[in-house]
Amino acid sequence: MKSVVNYFKEIYFGLRSLITGLRVTGHYITHPKEIITQQYPENRDTLKMFERFRGEVVLIHDEKNEHRCTGCSACEVACPNGTIEIIHKKVDVDGRKVKALDKFVYHLQMCTMCGLCIPACPTDAIKMANTFEHAVFDRSKLTKILNKPGSKIMDGIK
Amino acid sequence: MKALYDFSYLTSAIHEWLSSFLSPNGVLITEMILVGIAFMLFFAVLGLVLVYAERKVSAFFQQRLGPMRVGKWGTAQTIADVIKLLMKEPVINREADRFLFNLAPYIIMIAAFMAMAALPFAKGLQALDFDIGILYVAAVSSLGVIGILLAGWSSNNKYSLIGAMRAGAQIISYELSVALSLLTIVVLTGSLQLSVIVESQADGWWIFKGHIPAMIAFLIFLIASTAETNRGPFDLAEAESELTAGFHTEYSGMKFAFFFLAEFANMFIVSAIGATVFLGGWMPLHIGNWQGFNAIMDYIPPIFWFFGKVSFMIFLMMWFRWTFPRLRIDQLLTLEWKYLLPINLVNILVMAFIGLVGWHF
Numbered sequence: 001m002k003s004v005v006n007y008f009k010e011i012y013f014g015l016r017s018l019i020t021g022l023r024v025t026g027h028y029i030t031h032p033k034e035i036i037t038q039q040y041p042e043n044r045d046t047l048k049m050f051e052r053f054r055g056e057v058v059l060i061h062d063e064k065n066e067h068r069c070t071g072c073s074a075c076e077v078a079c080p081n082g083t084i085e086i087i088h089k090k091v092d093v094d095g096r097k098v099k100a101l102d103k104f105v106y107h108l109q110m111c112t113m114c115g116l117c118i119p120a121c122p123t124d125a126i127k128m129a130n131t132f133e134h135a136v137f138d139r140s141k142l143t144k145i146l147n148k149p150g151s152k153i154m155d156g157i158k
Numbered sequence: 159m160k161a162l163y164d165f166s167y168l169t170s171a172i173h174e175w176l177s178s179f180l181s182p183n184g185v186l187i188t189e190m191i192l193v194g195i196a197f198m199l200f201f202a203v204l205g206l207v208l209v210y211a212e213r214k215v216s217a218f219f220q221q222r223l224g225p226m227r228v229g230k231w232g233t234a235q236t237i238a239d240v241i242k243l244l245m246k247e248p249v250i251n252r253e254a255d256r257f258l259f260n261l262a263p264y265i266i267m268i269a270a271f272m273a274m275a276a277l278p279f280a281k282g283l284q285a286l287d288f289d290i291g292i293l294y295v296a297a298v299s300s301l302g303v304i305g306i307l308l309a310g311w312s313s314n315n316k317y318s319l320i321g322a323m324r325a326g327a328q329i330i331s332y333e334l335s336v337a338l339s340l341l342t343i344v345v346l347t348g349s350l351q352l353s354v355i356v357e358s359q360a361d362g363w364w365i366f367k368g369h370i371p372a373m374i375a376f377l378i379f380l381i382a383s384t385a386e387t388n389r390g391p392f393d394l395a396e397a398e399s400e401l402t403a404g405f406h407t408e409y410s411g412m413k414f415a416f417f418f419l420a421e422f423a424n425m426f427i428v429s430a431i432g433a434t435v436f437l438g439g440w441m442p443l444h445i446g447n448w449q450g451f452n453a454i455m456d457y458i459p460p461i462f463w464f465f466g467k468v469s470f471m472i473f474l475m476m477w478f479r480w481t482f483p484r485l486r487i488d489q490l491l492t493l494e495w496k497y498l499l500p501i502n503l504v505n506i507l508v509m510a511f512i513g514l515v516g517w518h519f
Contacts, residue, residue, distance in 0.1 A: 011497065021481045021482060022477060022481055024481070025219045025480060025481040026477070028218065028219055028220070028221050029215070029218045029219050029477075032218065034221055035218070035221050035222065035223055036221050037217075037221075037222045037223040039223070039226060
């Protein structure tokens with residue numbers, strides 16, 4: 001007797017689970033506004049990229065053309081692919097020779113957008129930007145110098 | 159305008175026009191050729207429309223847009239696909255049995271054509287009206303499995319062979335349920351002739367007139383016919399993730415397109431059979447003696463009713479396909495032999511009792 005009850009129970013629960021599934025897809029087809037596909041080149045003007053999308057590394061500059069990078073090379077060490085190269089220079093500070101950033105070289109073609117350099121930075125000088133149109137016709141254009149010409153370190157950052 | 163409601167005006171006009179200058183044999187041959195051409199054109203259009211519909215519907219079920227680039231809303235996508243398939247190289251691998259390899263797609267297509275011939279599309283629009291129509295369709299539509307087995311065997315590819323064997327086991331098992339669920343309605347109609355079955359639904363469709371047993375039979379028919387066309391959750395024969403593409407792995411170009419087309423044609427055929435037997439075929443929605451309501455429904459031509467119902471059935475099958483995960487082979491056979499078949503047998507008994515006592519409408 002028990003097996004007979006189980007037989008019909010199985011049919012009932014089987015049908016119920018099927019209907020649950022059908023309701024999910026039925027909801028999708030009746031709500032075309034929830035479609036997540038983006039038609040990229042057409043909606044280029046209105047497309048808004050997600051905040052957390054990792055497109056490239058940028059060195060943050062403020063309006064006075066100052067950045068926060070001390071040239072400590074922590075990001076260079078943290079990078080698993082050798083994407084970042086910090087070139088130093090010596091500057092005079094109060095008569096002492098101090099190491100400072102000369103060029104922040106960033107090889108976009110080697111970057112996997114893992115984002116490990118961001119938490120490694122002790123002064124929060126770099127961040128991931130959500131730009132994504134990186135295609136260029138010459139490979140050398142992918143090697144970027146992130147510190148803008150004439151920029152200098154902010155006061156008080158060590 | 160009258161011809162849209164009753165196609166026998168059109169067909170008899172063509173018949174008389176041909177008879178005016180041809181001998182009776184000549185008329186017969188010409189009409190056969192005309193019907194053949196009509197079916198071929200219908201197949202081509204059907205393939206184009208259904209492939210597009212499948213891609214669009216599946217996309218919307220998965221919150222995608224589907225083809226959007228070729229033509230407005232991607233409507234020309236399937237035409238582009240056909241051109242691509244026509245230009246592809248037909249590759250035959252070295253150890254394949256060339257004769258059977260080339261024969262297989264045609265057998266599948268011929269089976270689909272033969273089944274299609276018996277469908278009543280509208281009033282007076284039916285190529286073959288056998289008095290054993292349902293038996294004929296059930297018999298002929300299962301011929302396609304020979305083509306699948308040949309394709310798998312002749313490809314000399316283990317995945318193809320496994321896919322073909324699965325398809326064979328599956329189609330032979332589910333054939334039973336399809337036939338028995340159709341028989342449940344035949345108990346009430348008292349005839350296997352498709353045109354008589356349609357006419358018998360002039361005062362209401364069998365799914366309503368037959369109460370609960372008819373609805374159970376309809377559900378079983380839906381499940382079993384989805385399995386019989388190797389679609390949806392029952393696509394073990396193709397099982398892309400396990401068998402690359404199953405029995406048509408080694409096919410390319412137009413021969414592959416034939417398999418593809420036959421799949422969609424079979425989907426159309428089982429939907430049409432289901433619509434004819436359970437949902438009244440081309441018969442408009444009539445409710446008993448409501449003369450006014452019935453007259454309004456009669457304004458919509460029968461051919462639209464037929465294709466509307468078939469589209470509804472096809473949509474249901476697509477819904478199943480894009481919702482449910484694929485069954486394992488043992489689950490597939492358990493479903494048939496442990497659940498569908500016993501329920502079907504009891505159901506047919508109940509239906510016979512209802513028919514005998516006269517509880518149906």
